[in-house]
Amino acid sequence: MEVPAARVVFDDDDRAEVASLVTETLSRGSLTLGPLTARLEEAFAAAHGADQAVAVSSGTAALEIILRTIGVAGADVVVPANTFYATAGAVVHAGGRPVFADVSPTTLALSPDTVAAALTPSTAAVVVVHIGGMVTPDVEALRALCDQRGIALVEDAAHAHGSTWRGRHAGSFGVGGAFSFYPTKVVAASEGGMIVTGDAHLRDEARIYRDQGKAGFIGNDHVRMGHAWRMSEMSAAVCLVSLARLDRALAVRRAVARRYDEALARLEGITVIAEPEGCVSNYYKYIALLPDGADRDQLKKQLRTEHGVSLSGEVYATPLHLQPVLSPYADGPMPVAEDVCARQVCLPVHSDMTDVEVDHVIDSFARSYRAL
Numbered sequence: 001m002e003v004p005a006a007r008v009v010f011d012d013d014d015r016a017e018v019a020s021l022v023t024e025t026l027s028r029g030s031l032t033l034g035p036l037t038a039r040l041e042e043a044f045a046a047a048h049g050a051d052q053a054v055a056v057s058s059g060t061a062a063l064e065i066i067l068r069t070i071g072v073a074g075a076d077v078v079v080p081a082n083t084f085y086a087t088a089g090a091v092v093h094a095g096g097r098p099v100f101a102d103v104s105p106t107t108l109a110l111s112p113d114t115v116a117a118a119l120t121p122s123t124a125a126v127v128v129v130h131i132g133g134m135v136t137p138d139v140e141a142l143r144a145l146c147d148q149r150g151i152a153l154v155e156d157a158a159h160a161h162g163s164t165w166r167g168r169h170a171g172s173f174g175v176g177g178a179f180s181f182y183p184t185k186v187v188a189a190s191e192g193g194m195i196v197t198g199d200a201h202l203r204d205e206a207r208i209y210r211d212q213g214k215a216g217f218i219g220n221d222h223v224r225m226g227h228a229w230r231m232s233e234m235s236a237a238v239c240l241v242s243l244a245r246l247d248r249a250l251a252v253r254r255a256v257a258r259r260y261d262e263a264l265a266r267l268e269g270i271t272v273i274a275e276p277e278g279c280v281s282n283y284y285k286y287i288a289l290l291p292d293g294a295d296r297d298q299l300k301k302q303l304r305t306e307h308g309v310s311l312s313g314e315v316y317a318t319p320l321h322l323q324p325v326l327s328p329y330a331d332g333p334m335p336v337a338e339d340v341c342a343r344q345v346c347l348p349v350h351s352d353m354t355d356v357e358v359d360h361v362i363d364s365f366a367r368s369y370r371a372l
């Protein structure tokens with residue numbers, strides 16, 4: 001049996017719905033920033049308890065637009081060391097300097113202590129990443145710390161569609177939240193991103209930035225250094241259908257996670273990144289840490305070659321301060337991030353995963369781990 005690392009899930013009904021929306025769009029002839037994008041923005045905002053949502057071309061664009069609107073040019077922006085390149089890339093593209101901070105070993109996210117250690121007199125913003133889809137329980141304390149210092153809290157919620165902390169959705173704790181609809185994400189649009197915010201100014205700026213910095217859709221006045229960051233109506237069609245199955249996806253993914261919790265508790269030496277009380281994760285990733293010295297490459301190879309199980313990509317195998325292109329911003333070791341990046345494995349979680357697949361992963365993982 002083969003269990004892939006990730007699966008893009010659109011069943012027959014979903015495909016028929018996408019086809020119908022695309023046909024409707026082609027007949028209408030409005031292929032970008034049209035009625036489907038507006039419908040998606042409304043539906044996404046409603047599903048995430050947000051006042052405003054602005055659809056863009058990618059999660060990276062969403063981050064860069066938020067950072068440009070805050071105005072980080074020439075300033076420092078704190079980002080976790082264990083995130084995707086785009087979190088820091090967006091800071092650099094917006095004219096800021098990423099300052100890497102270490103993370104908590106239990107949440108793998110920024111904590112008030114690690115942020116405090118990274119603040120400088122020129123910090124303009126902090127970007128918290130809800131790693132693997134878990135909103136960190138420190139998010140309110142992070143907001144309080146930022147408010148005290150007069151700096152902006154931004155949420156990189158690229159992993160966290162539908163995830164909540166104490167009933168509040170990812171994206172609702174900072175000045176703005178940036179989501180990604182990259183194909184492997186829990187809500188996918190082939191390519192795309194979304195900004196959610198309670199701030200009408202950020203909404204208005206985002207609409208300007210995404211369309212080449214134009215003051216309005218019609219007309220030719222360019223008032224910001226914007227970009228071609230629009231979402232196409234085709235992407236909006238795919239994304240609307242994907243979003244409509246978010247609740248079902250969450251239920252399946254969370255049930256898979258509970259089975260993994262039970263199974264991994266029986267394996268000595270494995271530490272699961274557990275969901276804290278009050279947190280509802282979408283389990284974009286199910287993360288566990290191997291004991292010190294365990295050979296992750298060998299474990300992954302054995303799972304793949306002997307059992308047909310591909311582990312999902314780590315979040316992340318190499319922290320950003322050790323990425324060649326970001327070395328100018330590195331400033332010393334990040335012990336926790338380095339440790340959790342080196343020891344983590346992510347078990348496959350699919351939005352339509354079957355019990356038989358979960359049984360196979362559990363059994364194969366236990367055998368391969370014990371054989372190490």
Ligand SMILES: Cc1ncc(COP(=O)(O)O)c(C=O)c1O
Nearest residue numbers: 058059060084086158180181182
């Ligand atoms: C944490 C994080 N931030 C930002 C992004 C960027 O999203 P996109 O690929 O849609 O630009 C990703 C995408 O994988 C991500 O995982």
